[in-house]
Amino acid sequence: EEQTSPTSSSSSPPPSSHFIGRKEDVVQAKRVTKLVGGRDVLVLCHQGKLHAMDMRCYHTGGPLQEGDIEEFDGRMCIVCPWHKYKITLAEGEGLYQAVNPSATPPKPTWRSKGVKQRVHQVTEINRDVYVTFNDSPDTIDSDFYQTERYRATINKA
Numbered sequence: 001e002e003q004t005s006p007t008s009s010s011s012s013p014p015p016s017s018h019f020i021g022r023k024e025d026v027v028q029a030k031r032v033t034k035l036v037g038g039r040d041v042l043v044l045c046h047q048g049k050l051h052a053m054d055m056r057c058y059h060t061g062g063p064l065q066e067g068d069i070e071e072f073d074g075r076m077c078i079v080c081p082w083h084k085y086k087i088t089l090a091e092g093e094g095l096y097q098a099v100n101p102s103a104t105p106p107k108p109t110w111r112s113k114g115v116k117q118r119v120h121q122v123t124e125i126n127r128d129v130y131v132t133f134n135d136s137p138d139t140i141d142s143d144f145y146q147t148e149r150y151r152a153t154i155n156k157a
């Protein structure tokens, strides 16, 4: 739905945000990957909503841009194409199924490993899409695959 904002001339991108592309291009492509500010990010559009996260899976660096999006336990996840790890779009939590062996029959339940994938904030201004990095100082597992050292190893391969 096309919307024009009367105050559009006064809006500017948030500080330290990175331009990804035009909204219509992102929506049409559904997945966009871009190296911005030293990070490979994946921006995806799912059911009209934009999400951003580190592009490489926290497990061993799989290409999340090729993952399917599915709902598990009521939460939208991207499923890594390499080993099928499930990552929530909204928080970057790793989900897994735990089985209680003492239950009869053993009943699997969904559990969270906590935040494993760094998810970033998406802002839309005048139909331009920007990503602002999640600057949580805590190390998140997916950070490893954003280092120059890691890039050097895959570029050599």
Ligand code: FES
Residues within 6 Å of the ligand: 057, 058, 059, 060, 061, 062, 080, 081, 082, 083, 084, 085
């Ligand atoms: Fe993503 Fe293993 S690399 S599940």
